Amino acid sequence: MTAATENQTRFRHFAKVCEILSKHDHMPSKLIPILQEVQEEYRYLPQEVLTFVATSLDIPPAQVYGVATFYAHFTLKPKGKYVIRLCDGTACHVRGSNGIHQALLKRLNLTETCNTTPDMLFTVETVSCLGACGLAPVIVINEDVHGQMTPESALKLVDDIFLQENVN
Amino acid sequence: MLKGQNGCATKPINLAKIATDYAAQTKKLARRVVICAGTGCVANGSLKVYRAFVEGIAKAGLPVVTELTGKQGTLVDGILVSRSGCQGFCQMGPLVTVEPDGILYTRVKEKDVAEIIEQTLKRNEVIDRLLFVNPADGKHCHGQNDIPFYTRQHRMVLKACGNVDPEDINEYIRNSGYAAAEKAYVKMTAQSVCEEITFAALRGRGGGGFPTGKKWELTRIQPGEKKYVICNGDEGDPGAFMDRSVMEGNPHSVIEGMMIAALAIGADEGYVYVRAEYPLAVKRIRKAVVEAERLGLLGDDIFDSGKNFRLHVMEGAGAFVCGEETALMASIEGKRGTPRPKPPFPAQSGLWGKPTVINNVETLATVPLIINMGAAEFRRLGTKGSPGTKTFALTGHVANTGLIEVPFGATLREIIFEIGGGIIDDAGKPFPGGFKAVQIGGPSGGCLIEEHLDLPLDFDSLRGVGAMVGSGGLVVMNKNTCMVKMARFFMQFTQNESCGKCVLCREGTKQMLALLDDIIAGEATEETISLLREVALAVQKGSLCGLGKTAPNPVLSTLRNFRAEVEAHIVQKRCPAGQCKALVMPEIIAEKCKGCTACVKKCPVGAISGEVKKPHRIDPEKCIKCGACAQVCKFGAVVGV
Amino acid sequence: MNAKTTLTIDNREVRIEGEKNLLELARKAGIDIPTFCYHSSLSVYGACRLCLVDIEGRGIVTSCSTKPEPGMKIRTHTEEIRGMRKIAVELLLASHEQNCPTCAKNTTCELQKLARKLGVGEVRFKPTLRPQPLDRTSASLVRNPNKCILCGDCVRACAEIQGIGAIDFAGRGANSCVVPAFGKNLDEVECVNCGLCASVCPTGALTPKSEIEAVWKDLDNPEKTVVVQIAPAVRVALGEAFGLEPGKIETGRIVAGLKALGFDQVYDTCFAADLTVLEEATEFIARKTVGEKLPQFTSCCPAWVKYAEQFYPGLLPNLSSCRSPQQMFGSLAKKILPEKLGVKRENLSIVSVMPCTAKKFEAKLDKFRRDGMPDVDHVLTTQEAARMFEEAGIRFRDLAPQSMDMPLGFKTGAGVIFGASGGVTEAALRYAVEKIKGVELDAVDFHEVRGEAGLREAEYNLDGLQIKVAIVHGLANAKKLAEAAARGECAYDFIEVMACPGGCVAGAGQPVSKEPTTRAERTAALYEADKMLQLHKSQDNHLVAECYQKHLGEIGGHKSHELLHTSYRSRRRICGESLSLLDGAQGEKLKVSVCVGTSCFVRGSQKILEALVKHVQENSLENLVDVQATFCFERCGDGPNVRVGETVIGKCDITTAIKAVEEKLAAAKS
Known part of the structure; x- marks a missing residue:
């Protein structure tokens, strides 16, 4: 196979992405909703899909990468089955959200940069x-x-998930 | 062209008929149970409560109604169970209101539902234990009419939020919904709408307080066929959720406001840009748009005016800076949400280079009210420079947290002590005399202190004391809060959320954060404060956009209002609130100390003194915080190391 | 002066004459307002916050984004503004690698200059730089993220002028950076090596890759005979590095300098340009005669060639098959010089001095190697050549001019004007018109193809043969014509493309000039050089003719094809990642991928992943098996999908997955 045809066969498989792209008329201005839907589909934004999206919209891959890395909602790495999002807004902060964050990280053996468990849970x-x-x-x-949390109640939620996962 | 979209628009739309039909249906009802379905109450399980009511009422043999259209609505003496948007008193949720009695039950759990059906719905009895108890006097409050949290408010924009079913356009219409749009499209001109809003002196609720009428007029007079209206629902300030509540609780009021704005400037297309963190708001707004399209309120030839308006809903992707209008437009255009220099202003060159009006949610939701009541009436509320009401999100160390609405000119004292029920400590217990500061306007705002408590709040008075209304977050802080750490928190936020485009904001916030860290770690010198101030002023004056220009506000207001506290960190290496770990002083608890003198012998610098068998004390001037005393103490009397 | 058309800057009245912004107006008035991110040929960005000015009644604004209005009262250096500029530079320095003396941009760096001009005596802030590795993968450029000040000039130049966008901003806030897509290396993306980014970069974040050391090494090697070729545009710019006026023709002193450095022979790329004219124009006449593969695109510019290979592989047959003059020179020189100079081929080193960074990339292409040796061994930019003079202590201004060595140093004016946009076309016309009409051409100047416009066109009727030519520079302009040609809607017969605006005279290897007039002055000098030469038509170069007789045979013939022509290949990218995904097992480890796409996910793929990780850990198989989550095998109906090695197992469960892993491992062992 030549590089070109191999490429084509591979891209032909991006059926779902193609669907999303045509839903948005291949308009570069719809890049954000397109990426949102792609992420909905794949749970993250795989590099090859982003390259494909860029090529299809006729915009540079670097621009797509730039958009994907600008917005916090987008992730280029797969996330765990349970995504725990901890609010660190002012109100939560003054009421002790940091303690909860630290407790969760410690319990799951994670850090702020390495924030997904190796088993993807x-x-x-x-x-x-x-x-x-x-x-x-x-x-x-x-x-x-889940509101009005304490480090203890947050850990309880995690433990409940562990329990539930082990039962299944 | 929207022709034929969703098919069944019957023209011309008859709002009055929809309203009377709806009213006729409601007349047949015996009661109505409204369950708050705002994000807060949903988190506390209000949807389960809703289902329990629907099932429970049917089980009890009463005629249950969940929607007024169709067969159900014809039931005589039916009990309508409906969901509302945020009722504001999130902390006490899930909230259940029983109409027409106006009983407000708080913290209702699934298991309480049977009792409510049995006692209240069947026997007209009030269940005391589910009522709100006023902590001030211990009295049980029946409902909004006697709960101080509500009685002190003036709910205008939020009025319908906790009341109507946000997913039912008919109920909105029943409550004069879309009447203002009809009036504008049928009886008014673009110019007269602009004049009315200008006369009402409505000011943008999103932060800056720019006169809305003027903004519209500037856009109206721009040449060009294509113009846009954008609703800025990217409410990113931490500690603010007013816009979320309006979008969730009364989405049609936002749409109606946008319709009127579109007419005023000559736009035929609009966008509602909603923050990604508000999935419920996105869902409700989307549904409301579909409903409005179905009735022909959006689309072509609205109210036979020949005017068209179509509305898109765009979900943000998680960037605080997109609350800045040029960044928001970049985001709609599919780009990185970085602001660009102004001028040109959006009114001249906005979305895709076309004249664009961009207003905040609350501002737009206020517009129909003005058109309905008239600008003159509107101006009777609030202050001269800032007419009308303002919603605030009251949070932090205050007894009653939640969403409130007061006329401009209300004082912080009223808000914090009457509506908010006073200060609490970290454990949630009342903390009389514990007020330290209130952060207003989020990370762009500033701190207000004791001396500002009686200042009538409006756009201008706040600016006068170096703060701003912002989007309306009010975070109350008690005396155990370290203001340096708070300033650091906000700086961390803006530093994270800085788009990174302009040098002063990107690098300046980084360095301000580092300087604050020095203060917290006890590594700062006198020069730190002057350098901090110098950077802060440069960032404030020289940044590209509003986010950057306001980023130093928390630092500057802390330096202004809490200079002594900051200096204590630097000069005495002491955190007065006892929050900064590096600066905590070892202390001997007198009750635990047996006076064994073990610590005196161990202390390398002779900082501990005291008579044998009597409590000892540590001299903070001499102490080097080595922790030897704590190690040697058998009684755990030394703390703070 | 009329108050309606003037404003005041620093208490001086200045007339507004259509300037786009206050910064330009101030420059006109002789006031240099500092800036990093303003370039007259790029869009306004407004990010560096240095060009702040104070307008009475309006406060502090950026002058780059503010339109001049009559009556404005502007102050450019108040105490407050000076303070803010200082803070901005200090902040930038705090997040900048501070090793100025060893930086490629030492003494030419704008940040360094501004720090000095503004009197930044110390950096009071903590260093915040988190050092990143340098990207040296490109043959032409070095990217040093630690020196980037995020002014975005490179990003806008690449996107707006070249229409490529190979690098862009990524990340947000403190994590912002300028990178190729997905943080890849420059050699893995669509970069065409034109170096425009480096020429607009105010700091050392993007610089041409130096080959100075390699050239010294050859010069110092007594075994080697080192010859050098000088591109046309070099002679009108190199002097600028020694403070001479732009547009001075310095051929003689450059030859003298190169000789002083130790080069054995100094030749002229213009000789090869004359060859190119004969080959390319002959090729064109042939195509035009049969009406095939038109329009014919020029192929002298390696940045354009790579661009076409990447984005318009369908147009590759339309590119002239001629090698660029640099490569024609290389292959010819390696062919004829060993004998002529009495040196073994492997001991002959060919160095080019080029105005261009893409030439470095071109010289390293495999197709330009013969017997394992490159046709051109090293490519120096004009800047690098100047730097070597400095290093060797050569006082350029004091050199006595010398002349080129023969025969490869002989040229006509046609070869010289190759350095300007439109020059290739004009040179080709000087040959083609004479050839087609069959009568000698007296007037050799084709003024209509010269000039500054991004797209220029001209039409000729040559004895009934209608020829339409177009000249474009800047790849964004080329893109428009390529699009049209790809659609078959292009009315031109011949299209000259140069990636750099202005052509090679403004190449990224030339001394960087901030003066807007420099480009025009260099161009004018080239046409002046043409005038001063005796011959103006490549066909009149008798040494070229001799070369054909002795070595090349016929123009466009078999021999010349072997030495002077080339072929192209499609570079439509395939994503490296997708290949490794398809290939499955790579290297020693068994690769196990579990799909965690939505469809597999809801069918429990996560459980399988968890179990596999556990299995690997418990049995200490970490060195043998690499378990990873992947996104999608596009077999959602069969989910959950697990790939073990090269086999994709649909409807997989934990037992099946573990069994498959064990089987593969057992098979690998045996």
Whole structure:
């Protein structure tokens, strides 16, 4: 196979990406919604898919990479099955979110830079404000919001997940 | 062209008929149970409570109604169970209101539902234990009418939020919804709308307080066929969630405001840009747009005016800086959300180079109210320079946290002590006399202190004391809070969220953070403060965008209001609030000390003194914090090492 | 003066004459407002915050983004502004590698100059630089992220002028950086090595890759005979490095200097340019006659050639098959000089002095090697040659001019004007018109193809043969024509493309000039050099003719094809990552990938991953097996998918996966 045809066969497989791209009329201005949907599909933004998106939209891959790395919502690495997002907004901060963060990292043996467990079960990250300040401090596990947390109650949630995972 | 989209728009739309039909349906109802479905209450399980009501009422043999259209709505003496947007009192959630009695139950759990059905719905009895108890006097409060958190407020923009079902356009219309849009499209001209808003002296609620009418007028007079309206729902300030609540609780008011703005400037296309962290708001706004399109309120030839307006919803991707208008537009265009120099202003060259009006959520939600009540009436509220009301997110060390709305001119004292119920300590217990400061306007704002408590709040008065309304976050801090650490927190935030484009903001925030770290670590010198101030002023004056220009505010306001506290860190190497670990002084707890003198012998610098068998003390001037005393003490009397 | 058309800068009245911004206006008034991120040919960025000025009533604004308005009262260096500029430079220095004396940009660095001008005596801030590795992978450029001040000049130059966007901003805030896509190396991305980024870079973050040491090594080697060729554009720019006026023709002193450095022979690339004219124009006439492979694109510019190979592989047959003059020279020299100079081929070293960084890349291409030896051994830029003079203590201004060595130092004016945009076309016309019409051409100047416009065109009727030519410079301009040609909608017959705006005279290897007039002065000097020469048409170069007789045979013939022509290949990128994904097992380790795409995920792929990791850890297989999460095998219906080595197992479960791993390991052992 020549490089070109090999390339084509490979790209032909990006059926879902193609669907997303045509939904947005291959418009470079829709790059952000396109990346959001791609991430929804693959749970992260794989490099080869981004290259494909760039080529399809006729914009430089470096520009797509620039956009993907600018916004906190996008991730170029796969995340864990349970993404624990800890709010570090002002309200949560003054009510002790940092203690919860440290407790979670310690429990899962993670650091702020290496924040996904090797078995891909947990990712721990902080977000600036989830806007649920009335319930501070708040953590969100995948879609579920948990308010008025303490380090103990947060660890309890993690333990519950461990328990549930082991039962299954 | 939107023709034929979603099919069934019947023209011309008859708002009055929809309202009367809806009212006729509600008249048949015996009661209505409203369960708060704002993010806060949902987190506390309010959706389970909702389901428990629907199932429980049916089980109890009562006619349960979940939607007023179709068969259900014809039930006589039905009990309507509906979900509302945020009712504001998030901390006490899940909140359940029983109408028409106006009983407000707090912290309702699934298991409480049967009791509510049995006692309140069937027997008209109030369940005391689920009522809010006013901590001030221990009295049980029935509902919004006697809970100080609510009675002291003036809920105008938020009025419908905790009341109407945000997913039901008919209920919105029943409450005069889209009447203002109809008035504008049918009876007013672009110019007269601009004049009305200008006369109302409405100012942008997103931070700067720029006169909305003027902004519209500037855009209106720009030549060009294509113009855009953008709703800035990228509410990123930590500690602020007013816009989220409005988008979740009353999305149609935002759409209506945008329709009026579109008419005023001559736009036929608009975007609602919502923060990625607000999935519920995205969902509700999207649904509201579809509903409005279905009724022909959005699309072509609105109210037979010949005017078109189509609305897109775009979800942000997690960048605080996109709250800045030029960055937000870059983001809509699919680029990195970095601001660009102004001028040209969006009014001249905005989205895709076209004249664009960009307003904040609350501002847009206020617009229909003004058109309905008239600018003159609106101006009776608030202060002369800042008419109307303002929503605030009240959080931090205050007894009642939540979403509030007060007229401009209200004082911090009213907000914190009457609505907020006073200061609490870190454990949540009342802390009389514990007020230290309130951070207003998020990371771009500043701290206000005791002496500002009676200052009537508005755009100008706040600017006068070096703070700003910002988007309206109010974070209350008690005396155990270290202001240097708070300033550091905000600096960390802006440093993280700086887009990195302009030198002063990118590098300046980095260095301000490092200097604050020095202070916290006890490594600062007198020069640190002057250098900190010098950078702060350069960043404030010279940065490219609003985020950068306001980034140093927390530092500057801390230096202004808490100079002594900062200096204590530097000169005495002491953190008055006892929060900075590196500066904590070892201390001997008198009750535990047996006076064994072991520590005196061990101390290498002779900092400990005291008589045998009597409590000892450590001289902070001499102590080098080596920790030897704590190691040798058998009674655990030495703390703070 | 009329107050309606003037404003005041630092208390002086200045007339507004259509300047785009206050910065340009101030420059006109003789005031240099400092800036890193403003370039007149690029869009306004407004990020460096150095060009701040104070406008009465409006406060402090950036002068690059503010339009002059009549009546403005502007102050450019108030105490406050000076303080802010100082802070900005100090902040930049705190996050900048501070090893100025050993930096390639020492003494020419804008940051260094500004720190001196603004009197920044110390950096009071803590150093915040987190050192990053240098990217030396490109044959032409070195990227040093530790010197980047994020002004974005390179990003905008690459995107706006070249239409490529090989580098862009990535990350946010303190993590912002300028990198190729996915943080790859420059040699892995669409960079065409034109070096425009390096020529706009105010610091040492992007610099041409130096080959000075390699050249010294050959010069110092007594075994080696080292000859050098000088490109046309070098002679009108090298003097600038020694403070001479731009546009002075310095051929004689350059020859003398190179001789002084120890080069055995000094030749002229213009000789090869004359060859190129004959070959390329002959090729064109042939194509035009049969009407095939038109338009014919020129191929002298290696940046353009790589661009075409990457983005328009379909147009490669339209590129002239002629090698660039540098490479024609190289292959010819390696062919004829060993005998002529009495040196073994492997001991002959050919060095070029070029105005260009892409020539470095070109010289290293495999197709330009013969018997394992490159046709051109080393490529120096004009800047590097000047630096070697400095290192050797050669006082350039005091040199007595010398002349080139023969025969490869002989040229006509046609070969000289190759250095300017439009020059190749004009030189080709001087041959083609005469050839087609069959009568001698008296007027050799084709003024219509000269000039500054990004796209120029001209049409000729040669005895009924209609010929339409176009000249473009800047690859963004070339892109438009290439698009049209790819669609088959291009009406031109001949298209000259130069990547650098202005052509080679403004190449990235030339001394960097901030004066907007420099380019025009160098160009004018080339046309002046043409005038001063006796011959103006390549066909009149008798030494070239002799060369054909002795070595090359016919123009466009078999022999000349072997030495002077080349072929191209598609460089449409395939993603390195996707290959390794497809290849499965690589190296020693068994690669096991578990799909964690949504579809596999909901079917429990995460559990399998977890179990595999556990299995590997418990059995200490870390050295044998590499388990990783991957995104998608595009077989979602069969999920969960696990790939062990090269086998993809659909509907996989934990037991199957572990079994497959064990089987593969057992097979590998036996």
